[in-house]
Amino acid sequence: MxxxxxxxxxxxxxxxxxxxxxxxxxxxxxxxxxxxxxxxxxxxxxxxxxxxxxxxxxxxxxxxxxxxxxxxxxxxxxxxxxxxxxxxxxxxxxxxxxxxxxxxxxxxxxxxxxxxxxxxxxxxxxxxTFANVVLMGGALLVLPLVVGLWVRARRQVLDALREQARQLLREQVLRAEQARGQERARIAREMHDVVAHRVSLMVLHAGALEVGAPDERTAEAAALIGGVGREALSNLREVLGVLRSPDPARGPQPTLADLDRLLDQSRDLGITVNRHDEGEARPLSPIMERTAYRVVQEALTNVHKHAGNAETDVSVRYRPAELEVTVRNSPRTEAAGDLPGSGWGLVGLRERVELVGGRLEAGPRDDGGFQVLARIPAA
Incomplete structure (x- = not known):
């Protein structure tokens, strides 16, 4: 307007x-x-x-x-x-x-x-008369000309100030980008120093346990721990590469095609996981499939932390306008113990889903279990 x-x-x-x-x-x-x-x-x-x-x-x-x-x-x-x-x-x-x-x-x-x-x-x-000619010359020529010159000078000053403001804004954006790059590099270094080092130690100990295991079951458990640790190191390297990059271009990211492998990992850890697919499966945009995968991954992580080996149902429903992903687990077992967590898993997951225009609902069920429900646009 x-x-x-x-x-x-x-x-x-x-x-x-x-x-x-x-x-x-x-x-x-x-x-x-x-x-x-x-x-x-x-x-x-x-x-x-x-x-x-x-x-x-x-x-x-x-x-x-x-x-x-x-x-x-x-x-x-x-x-x-x-x-x-x-x-x-x-x-x-x-x-x-x-x-x-x-x-x-x-x-x-x-x-x-x-x-x-x-x-x-x-x-x-x-x-x-000569005097009136001079007077009229001042009124008709000099005064308007001076006013015009003043207006032009003022415009030039304002244009210079605007250009200076735009230049300062560009410099501010550049400084912010540099600060973000430095912070990303610092985070990457800290993650490498703390997390990668300890996960590497875990993998080494698992390998040593696998070699010197007194029985086959212990060797299989050690091999599983080592495999999970090596995959964690691989994922961590990808994250560190993204953090170090000034223009983060992600490598291959998991999609719904990798969902069975994720469920098998949880089954290998002793959790009964049932998958249910409804509707006609169709290809979705990579970001939508990646978001759905992360929803299942975070929900299963919470099951491992807080519900022990509780039976879990994973449902993927292809609806006309959206993809509905539900992860529902039964009540926790007596042997389950809470593992330490950041407390930000579901918060970050909700932000991830909302960024693609979806909705996330998470909370306890009436039977004592827990449910995570995400509705992701399928466009």
Missing amino acids: TYGVSGSVERITPWALGAAVFLLSLASVSGSMGVESTLPAPVLAVAAAASGVAAARARRSPWPLTAVGAIAYAWLVMWPAAVVASYYAGTRLRRRDLWLYAGGAIAVLALGGLVSHRGEGYRALVAG
């Missing part, structure tokens, strides 16, 4: 100026605001109209208005066009053209004074 009003004002202003110059020109030659002319009214109206049209188009070029103003002043002492022409000369003309304009204006003033001096009556008295 603001832009529309501003555009309307920009279109109306030139013609309003032209109308004002036309009316003032008529007042000038009628004697109410200048020297009365004895020419027929139609001729005066045409001269005033020409001044008004030239003033309305002066934004494109001040030279037509300059020519009209010079003729009108020398012929009829019609001053409004000359005033507007001097103002636009100050705002638009370059230094060389300004000197040319000033020389032409002085010549026109001198010519008008000479014509008025040879005339008779009131015109000779008002515009034909």
Whole structure:
């Protein structure tokens, strides 16, 4: 709305100026605001109209208005066009053209004074004496020209300030990007120093346990721990690469095609996991499938932490406009013990789902179990 009003004002202003110059020109030659002319009214109206049209188009070029103003002043002492022409000369003309304009204006003033001096009556008295010519030159030439130069200088200062503000904004954005890059690198170093080191130790101990296991079951458990640890290290390397990169371009990310492998990992840890698919499966955008995978992954992680080996159902429903993913586990077993967690898993998961336009609901069930339900747009 603001832009529309501003555009309307920009279109109306030139013609309003032209109308004002036309009316003032008529007042000038009628004697109410200048020297009365004895020419027929139609001729005066045409001269005033020409001044008004030239003033309305002066934004494109001040030279037509300059020519009209010079003729009108020398012929009829019609001053409004000359005033507007001097103002636009100050705002638009370059230094060389300004000197040319000033020389032409002085010549026109001198010519008008000479014509008025040879005339008779009131015109000779008002515009034909040397003192009045100088006075009218200051009013019609110098003052509007100075105002135009001041307006142009002010515009240039404002433009320079705007450009400086844009430059400062660009520098601020650049500094913020640099700060983010440095923070990402710091986080990557800390994660490598703390997490990667300890996971590597876990994998080494699991390998040693597998080699020296007293029985086959222990060896299988050690092999499983080592495999999970090595996969965690691989995922951690991907995350560290993203954090170190100034323009994070992710490598291959898991999708719904990898869901069975994720469920098998939980089954290998002793949890009964049942998968249920409903609806006709169809390809979705990678970000939607990745979000669905992360929902199941985080929900199963919470089952491992807080519900022990509780039986878990994973449902994937393909609906016309959305993909519905549900992870529901039965009540926790007596042997289950809470493992430490960050407390931000479901919060981050909800943000991930909402970023793609979906909804996440998570909470306890009436039977004592827990349910995570995500509805993800399928578009």
